[in-house]
Amino acid sequence: MSSRAPLGMNRAYLKAVQLVHQYRAASVPLVQRHLGIGAEHAESLLARMATETTVVRRMPNGLYLYVGEIVADELTALYGFAEEVLAVIASGEIDVDALRAAAVKFGLSAPRDAPPYTCLTLPAIG
Incomplete structure (x- = not known):
């Protein structure tokens, strides 16, 4: 939670998360009705939740979706793995064993049927 946010905003946010x-479920009317706040405030709380957690996602149509803790945990693992993959790509070399280890680190299954090479060199971009 941001220490810059007013105390009332932090309390409202915590109540919204519990709700x-x-x-x-994650919807503006639900938060608005139960917390007795305006639609814009409810929207800002859900937007913050979608940014700061993986339990609520903002869909392309603007609505919010509660994905639950199991899916949120899977998303966290996928985001972590994606960050490691992007770091490897940025280095210019792809080490298959390092990627496999990263997959295992984040609880993803890592197939053993990788190509016969263990390192690829990527061409420079730009």
Whole structure:
């Protein structure tokens, strides 16, 4: 939580997080109705939740989706793995064993049928 946010905003945010978990739903009307706040405030709380957590996602149509803790944990693992993959790509060499180890680190299954080489050199971009 940001220390720059007003105390009331932090309390409202914590209440909204509890509410979303309790009802396993994330919608502006739900937050607005239960917290007795305006639609814009409810929207800002859900937007913050979508930014700061993986439990609530903002869909392309602007609505919010409660994905639950299991899916949120999977998203966290995928994001972590994606960050490691992007770091490897940025280095200019792809080490298959390092990528396999990163997959295992984040709880993803790592197939053993990798190509016979263990390192690829990428052409410079730009």
